Amino acid sequence: MARRNLVGSRGLITGASSGIGKALAEELIRRRCRMIVAGRRTERLNELKKLGEDFGAEIIPFVGDLADPDARMQLAATARETLVALDFLINNAGMGALGRFEDMPPERLREVMELNFFGPVELTYEVLPLLKEGNRPIIVNVSSILGHRGIPWRSYYCASKFALQGFSESIRAEMSRHGIDVLVVSPGRTRTELFQGPLERGTEPAWPEPKPVSPQYVAQKTVQAMLRGKAEIVPHVWGAGMVLLSRFFPRLMDRILRRYA
Template sequence: MKTALITGASRGIGRAMALDLARRGYDVLLVARSASQLEQVATEIRALGRQAQHLALDLAGPGAARQVAAWVAAQTTELAVLVNNAGYGLWGRFEELPLTEQQNMLQLNMHLPVELTHALLPTLRCQPKAYILNVASTAAYQAVPTLTLYAASKAFLISFSRGLRYELRGTSVSVTCLSPGATTTDFADRAGMNSELQAVANKVSMTPAQVAEFGIAAMLSGEAEAIPGALNKVSAALTALVPKGITERIAAGIYEKHLK
């Protein structure tokens, strides 16, 4: 039975993707830090008539990718989908944020997807058709002061996805990068954003279910990059046309002015 692995699957977009894939006939492997939240998602998936297993693990910890790969190998030989969704942001000036916290974010946003993809790609290539979906962000399309490393890590993910996609042309594996904009998740709380900035984001937010449905459909259609929401598409397109200095000032006007 075809199986999908989703990291960061306990809530938000990851949870919504797990449920969407289950509705499309996939058994699901769930990985995140909270065992109780994972069990809740697994229960929902089983109610849809699909199998679900979960692994509670700090994915930013040393050797996390190796542990996940070994666990997946023990669960199935038919892994057909890898969704690299785990990640988070930190809001604040680079020099003021603790370096260890920023390194932890980079480990989860960049190194984990690379390591997990490298470990699981041989299994994916054995399938008649397989997919890798990397979750980036519209923040990846320009530098974002006070989200500097977060935006940079997501830009890396887009470049990694496109390069790998080209390398895998002609194989059974398709690579897609999904770049959501503001979404009604706990991202803002985890990033340390204040209520004023959260209120701004909420005005244009999509739901996790909307983002998940769009992203999974794009993945199964073999798209290279997918940006949900008309406003997000326009914004990303404009960044390619407007001088970088201008887009940086606009981003700073949104995010930096709310810092105390």
């Protein structure tokens, strides 16, 4: 039985101009949601607004770089002014960072953490009063299977997702006092632009290449989990297997990963 009905609900999605965020926005537009879509690409956000008009959903584009604390505050203010209350908050904006630790100066980690961790934490804090006024509200933090298992060449990205995972687990119990669910989405390999950004360094090793899933698949699984009030999903069979292998056979996983270090 569904825990909530998202039709006509009010929400906010970050990182909505591409990948999983865009696919999530499209899924929720079909449910005629009234929501703010935040991202850096004006044209793509306007396309979502047009799609919303076709489905009878009110879409409010917000253009900004959420690695900037001021942009996060402006986004929260926009939510207060336009929506008054939130039924869902989807923290999806993020960046990748590829390279060996010894080749990545610590200031790179600050860049990654600013968007992947501090962004969701601060935005959640700022809009929490709006979530408390929402109808069966839910916080969705889009993490990664690399928030469960660290791998070579992505130490900074893994660190940011481990931090987001711990934050999400900590507030889940606290938010239950207010009737707010917390869902963590931990995708495996997905066809997105995540690791095509400015922090990529060098050529990574030849990893095994499991078939990637589409952003639309992840979005559909995420919306289903929101409806059912789940705590976490891993929408990738290979990714779920990796998480389980790491949990029950960590030394074996260590030996496997050494081959790609």
